[in-house]
Every structure is written in C-alpha cells, then in structure tokens.
Amino acid sequence: MTKVLFVCLGNICRSPLAEGILRQQAATENIMIDCDSAGTSTYHIGELPDDRAQQMAQKNNMILTHRARQIQKEDFEKYDYIIAMDRSVYQNILSYKTRVSIATETNIMLMRSFDDTKGVLDVADPYYGTFKDFEEMNSVLQRCVKNFLKFL
Ligand code: 4NP
Secondary structure, three states, X not given: OEEEEXXXXXXXXXXHHHHHHHHHHHHHOOOOEEEEEEEOOOOOOOOOOOHHHHHHHHHOOXXXXXXXXXXXXXXXXXXXXXXXXXXXXXXHHHHHHHXXXXXXXXXXXXXXXXXXXOXXXXXXXXXXXXXXXXXXXXXXXXXXXXXXXXXX
C-alpha cells in the first residue's frame, strides 16, 4: 500500500484538506492508500483544521478530524511520498531531514508538480487570505490529488 504524507506550515489548512481529498478520491477509485498530514511548525499542534478549511471539506461532503502535528524523523522512514504544499515548506523538509541525518528512500515532492497548469509551484498559503483563497486552494488540491492518483 502506498503511504503518503502531505505537509504544510501549520497543518490546519492545506495539508489536512489534501489528506481528506486523497482519502475520498482513493476510496472512490478503490485504491488503498495510507495517508496523513503534518506541519513544519509547532504553531497549531493538537488543533482541528481551520474553520474555513473545514467549510471546504463540507463542500466536498467530508468532515476533517485530523489534529495538527509536526513532521518527525519517523515520517521519513514510514512514507513513500512526502508532498510539500509550497517551496518554503519543501526547503524546510529538506533541512529538517539533513538535521536529523536520516537516510531515506522517501520521495519529497511539490504538490503543484502534479498540477495541469504548469508554472505555479506553490499552493498559496490561505491563512491570512479570503474565503475565495480557500475556494481556490480547494480546486487546486482537487486537481493535484487527481493527477497524483493517476501518477501512482
Ligand atoms: P497551513 O496554513 O500551512 O496551510 O496550515 C497556515 C496556518 C497557520 C499559519 C500559517 C499558515 N500561521 O502562521 O499560524
């Protein structure tokens, strides 16, 4: 079974929604996936997703129950794919990996490398944004997850 970890900064907006969307799409297509999400920061550890991310989840007919956590050394051993929501998160994951000096076969990738519209590399951080930014994030995540499943 493929194991996937989505990572953003706070683990309350982008990555828990991506996790939910992957679960949902994989179930629809009868694909077995083990997935989770984490943040690079400690800001929101233990919290449920942001209300606006939860609203997007409800639009997709799901409820997110994930509790925010920080990425940890063991994640590099467990997951086949660690998928970063933007370039800053990607760089932080690489630095963290070097810091904990772990040798790993994990593929560390950018979420938007799975987008149809090439050129934009980041799933924009919506935290200080508007409701429309959350809607845009939801569309981007839906698209990227769909293509990620095709890629698998
Ligand atoms: P996320 O969004 O990384 O998609 O979960 C953020 C959530 C919180 C903060 C930044 C981004 N923050 O600065 O608290």
